[in-house]
Amino acid sequence: MFSLTAFFLTSCAALSAAAMPFSQLTKFLPSDVAHVGLDEDRREFVAYRRDGSLYGRFPVDDSANNSFTKRDPTCGDLSVEQAEGMPGWGAITKYADDKWGTRSRNIVTNPDGYLNRPAQVCVTDEVIELSFSADPVCQTHTTTTQGELVGTSGTVAIGVEQGFNTDTSYTVTQASTLGMDTTLEISVGIPEVADVTASMTISTSVTNELSSTFDVSYNDVSTVTLTMNAEEGKKCSAIVESKTCNMQAKGQIRYLATGWIWFNYEDRTEGHYKWAAHIDSILSKDDRSTFAEFRGAMSSDTKTAYKGTCA
Incomplete structure (x- = not known):
């Protein structure tokens, strides 16, 4: 039977034989591969483990490298400039210094030749949970809706609203040093607060810019038809009880750097002019993250109960 080890070695051999863009190459590299050199003479990517040992050589596919x-x-x-704001930026440059020296070089991200394997900043896929700084302040009120006769049967049908809605504007009070002015999609989690909100997750877009605002809205209010039998001479109505609550809410968005940073040397160092350092392999999650913070006065309206009366 074909073993997993044999399968892996066969796959690696196939990859080595086939030219591929940088994006395809890096998908197959193990996590301990921390840097890649570009052998411009042989038109090969040369992948190395973090300990400096050679992992493999892979032909360059120039036709795909420039695709967006x-x-x-x-x-x-x-x-x-944004990458320099990472807590672990010093560790990235030290890694390059230790591996390839401190001679004249320029540092770039997203070079034109490798647009299909960018250095990026992403909001993590974890739900951003709101927290409340104090107990909600709530007011209860009632509304009355009059009904009309349906045909000549003496039956009255009244539409009443039931459910929960919130529409809150939040302000960014601290911007992340990663991805400035970039608008990205996030998921905001609203925790359950007894008799005020249900637990839910809402998707929205936020711009990583100080004092920018974004909305978090949710509405599951629906109309329920209340049917009553009206005696002759009596009028019927429906009374709906609503609770409006306000809470000071805040949240924190993690911006996470990922991808490759290129160190381009004027002279060959360790055999190559160009080296790419893998952010994810060199830095911990916290060392490649910064945070944005936001606050807002969350308002919720819950239609909690209703009853019909005829008088």
Whole structure:
């Protein structure tokens, strides 16, 4: 029977024999591969493990390297200036210094030749849970809706609304140093608060810019038909009880750097002019993250009960 080890080695051999764009190559690299050199003479990518040992050589497919890949709505391009705001930026440059030296070089992200394997900043796929700074302040009120006779049967049908809705504007009070001015999609989690809100997750878009605003809206209010028998000479109505609550809410969005940073040297170092360092393999999640914070006064309206009367 074909073993998993044999299958893996056969797959690697096939990859080595086939020219491929950088994006395809990096999909198959194991997590301990932390940097890739570009052998411009042989037109090969040379992949190395973090300990410096050679992993493999892979032909370059120039026809695919310049193709643009559609970005995920939760990600945006990462510039060098933004990458310098990562807590672990010093570890990235030290990695390059230790591996390839400190001689003259320029550092770039998203070079034109490799647009299909960008350095990006993404909001993580974890739900951003709101927290409340104090107990909700609530007011209860009632509304009355009059009914009309249906035909000549003496039956009255009244439409009453039931459910929960919220429409809150939040303000970014601290912007992340990663992905400035970039609008990305996030998922906001509203926790359950007894008699005020149900637990739910809402998708919205946020711009990583100080004092920018974004809305978090949810509406599951529907109309329920209340049918009553009206005695002759009596009028019927429906009374709906609603509770409006206000809460000071806040949340924190993690912006996470991912991808490759290129170190382009004027002279060959360790055999190559160009080296790409893998952010994900070199830095921990916290060392490649910064946060944006937002606050707002969350308002919710819950239509809690109704009853019909005829008098």
